Amino acid sequence: MQEMLQVVDLWVSVEGKQVLKGVDFSMGYGDVNVLFGPNGAGKTSFMMSLMGFPKYKVDQGKIFFKGEDVTDKDIYERSKMGIGLSFQRPPTVGGVSLERLINLLSKNNGISEEEVEVILENLKIKEHIKRSINDGFSGGEMKRSEILQLMLQKPEFVLIDEPESGVDMENIALVGHAINHLLGKDKVRSPKRGALIITHTGYILDFVNADKGYIFINGRVICSGNPRDMLNEIKRNGYKGCQVCQ
């Protein structure tokens, strides 16, 4: 069967600095994979490149999504094809209320007011929607807002950059359950969405059943395996072991 995502020998630079150095990577439909790696390894750059941010300049290689070459497509086009991104640190959009964005996304994607109400209730975010997008949001509120937007956007494939960063333990559970729901993992008959998740702490693995883990070092994927085994190994020996293994 055709892969949902296929990345072939991807080289990317940001302002002249090489951040990805020949990434080969693929994922099947509905797969949930996890990216591990030290700070500065290129994980976020990889996600931003998959989403098509122009700052991340593709020097070489190709990105295929659902069999189509999307290397030259812009962010909007990729989003319309079914890629969504939960930002690690989303920007504040002053003067534009979260409510306005909710209305726009739900209208664009055929989501009823009742469905929106349920999502807001589950994410415990209703009291914040009058505020400007991400304006003064705590870490947990920001992540819940990101997941909310993705639920309204209904992408087929979700990129989630560090869902635990800046989030307290109580909110991690809430965000974790929400991601599980977003990916359709909490109900047998829900449509399944693919996801690539960057995690440092691995807390998210307590809530989301990941299929495969990858280790990203120095702008490349260097190995893959069972995500829980990998996390345990990283916790024991850090990434030094990976370099030896490599």
Place this chain on the structure above:
Amino acid sequence: MPISENRLSEIKSLAAAAKDKKALLGPDVDLERFKELAQRDRVENLSSLKAQTMEAAIMSGMDIKEDVRSGSFVQLNHSVIYESLNEKYKDQLQIMSTDDAVEKFDFIEDYFWRIVKPDQDKYTAAVALNPSHGYFMRVFPNQHVEYPLQACLLVDENNISQNVHNIIIVEEGASLNVITGCSLSKNDAEGIHLGISEFYVKKGGSLTFTMIHNWADNFDVRPRTSIHLEEDAKFVNNYILMKPVKSIQSAPNVYLTGKNAAAQFNNVIYGLKDSYIDLGSKMYLEAPNTRAESIARTIAADQSVIYSRGDMIAKTKEACMAHLDCRGIVFSKEATMYAIPALVSEGSVRAHLSHEASIGPISQEQVEYLMSRGINKDDAVSLITTGFLNLNIPYIPKFIDNKIKDIINATAKDAL
């Protein structure tokens, strides 16, 4: 006449001496060009305004049905064509032509040319020498009027100088919301609007004043406004300019003379075509615990030139606080924007004065963020720009919001 001959003579004399005195700011306008007299007949209700006039009034925020207004005043050129006061509120407030108020009330002398000087410049002098109405509004003590009063100053004739004098008095403990619009219903008209406005908010009173300007390419505008605030008085000024104007220059003075008085200015300015726009405010913090804030959101498109000013002048020796927040976006390579905040402390050792002034492009990061949600680039820019201009001004009709969006869509293409 309740105003003494001596006082009137003094005003005329001061004005006569200043009739050629150029203003400190803004291009000089030759007033001799605008000598036509244009009288118009009264109308029975706002629905009987001519279509073009009505449209201009609506674009200035007028509620034609007056459902959610407590009273209305409409002046067309040099004539007052409509005045109304909802019966329900007749024991709470008064609304009429300033000329009528001058004829009627003994107290008016205390408010007439007191905080705007007739000899400030040639424009104030012109109004003092040749006034043509303007509105008078007064809310009685401790009255809180449910709905706003509305006033509209319209022009539909060429080569006229509309010289209005507006006076608002909010008596002790009272509150009032006013929506005013100034508009041209003849888009190619040449002329000038000179508006003297003297607002008095007494102890514990509150005035929210919203002005929507809809001028046109060949029209000059020189408002001269001052506001006097007593103890615990509050004044909020909202100003919206979304259409081209040949030139406008205004910087209202706000005198915070009573302790705990507070003033806030919100300016939303969109420079189009070759408009010359010089707008700001001067707030004088003269009493303990006075507070002032001035927020401006400015966009310069096409070949427009915008000066966005704000002066905070602390005079009290006790604590006071003032803040300026002045942000601008330049949409066009041919537009120019100046952001000029000024903070002055005249021996005010306990004053806290601050400002944030910035001019910058639309944030690429914000646009890309919204694009990643499946919103196309043009819509993302429109959403962000609308948000930038959104100061949550109440009682602004929905269509003005839509108008803002239309203008943004037409001018924001080069914004990135």
